[in-house]
Amino acid sequence: MKADGTIVARQLYKSFGHHEVLRGIDLSVSAGEISCIIGPSGSGKSTLLRCVNGLETVDRGVLRVNGEDFGYVESERAYHAVRPQRLAEQRARIGMVFQQFNLFPNMTAEGNVMSGPVLVKKIDRKVARERARELLAQVGLDGCGHKYPAQLSGGQQQRVAIARALAMDPSIMLFDEPTSALDPELVGEVLAVMRDLAHNGMTMLVVTHEMGFARDVADEVLFMDGGVAVERGDAREVLANPRERRTQEFLERVL
């Protein structure tokens, strides 16, 4: 499918109670593109990311992922929520990496990576195990498959989490501040894996505070503040010569 690996959002609105977190966000990621969302905390960037795979529901606006309306079907007058089974199918094609890793502590690294294919796709355990080993090797964790998350460092856990998401063969990978919970010396190993993924043509939407990563790897940067997209454009252009005052101020503070 041509639309595989694309995200299109138009005029997204989302409130928690009376607090409007997303106020008319536009977003467009084409297949194979790396898009970074930056901005101060509370700007709504994590919420936007979480909307893209349905961890939060959207109040209003258009959200198309992989070329189809996400979580809802459009009728003449409204969007109707799809059945849980359909939502799960759509989610299974989007990989998500969390700030807090969220590995399953009751399973080994290999078990974590196998969990999606075996439990959701009902793939044969042997095949899934083989693939899990490959993926763990790909993220530099050859031979760590038998270890439990508690026995791994933060950086290793996050790489297992990336492998777990990749095991579902997603067409899009979402990263929600993947290095924010890591000790500074462990950030590099996770970013390296993400760079690898980017070079292999994965569509990636990354909420991050790592400006270096955004500058080196991202095609596009979206700067969010107060639930709106303040500035959006070519990554190097935005980071080097921001047009908007608020972007300038933010970058001065974090760089």
Add this chain to the structure above:
Amino acid sequence: MTTNTTGSTTGSQPLPELLPEHKKRITPKRPGDYVCWAIALAIVGGLVYTTVTNENYQWPVVFGYFTTESILDGLVLTLVLTVVSMGLGVLLGLVLAVMRMSHQAPISGLARLYVTFFRGTPVLVQLIFWFNIAALYPNVSIGIPFTDVSTPVDVNALMTPLTAAIVGLTLNEAAYMAEIIRGGFASVSRGQYEAADSLGMRGFTRLRHVIIPQTMPAVIPATGNQVIGMLKGTSLVSVLGVAELLNSAQSIYARTYQTIPLLIVASLWYLIMTMLLSVPQSMIERRFSRSTRRQAAVATATKESLL
């Protein structure tokens, strides 16, 4: 010769030199330590003395009845009641806990109502209530709704003392287990649900493979306590005339008037069983305690993954 940094051993019998970094550190025993021991020994000694010398304990009678057939039968029935009621109670408790977490308000409301009701009334009252339920519903028809297929059931005949005991203990236990299991669910972070969701897992799979295994550290130790509580709680059904351990002892002393010795027989058996149960319980507790999660993980690392 090395320098003696303390410079204190220059007497007629020179002691072998000891460097300060090799010297033992000694904390002197305080008077309080001896007082505590004295008090404890006095209490235990007094208790032993009185149990041995007071003839009213009638120890020969105790040992005479300790392994009588009716006592052993009662013991077996106590164990059966414990296992059956506990097993059913855990299952029903799990159902209630899952209901309680439902996003459907009527479902979680029903579970809440159940827990409120069965936790809020004494189990002894519940047991007598179930035994007399026929007074409320003398005949019940079991059948398929909206069809003619149904069987009338005589509740009075159905509700034997033993059924009433199992029903009463199970329903009561379920209320407590529901709360324990709910606490276990609450101990699993939201991120675990989200991670499972993001992989496309759905309700039962997510529950069975991701969430429930993680509730175990919180649920298992508390359940162990419940088992011990249940074992002792079965003595309540003696009021229904179920011949479990206490009731068996009672029916002997009703004839012989050797009340105290037979209560001791029953107590000793309860004590033995709870002590036996506390061995696996403390093992399981160590295995699942939160602070040693890492070691627990190592312990299971040899096993095949839970998945």
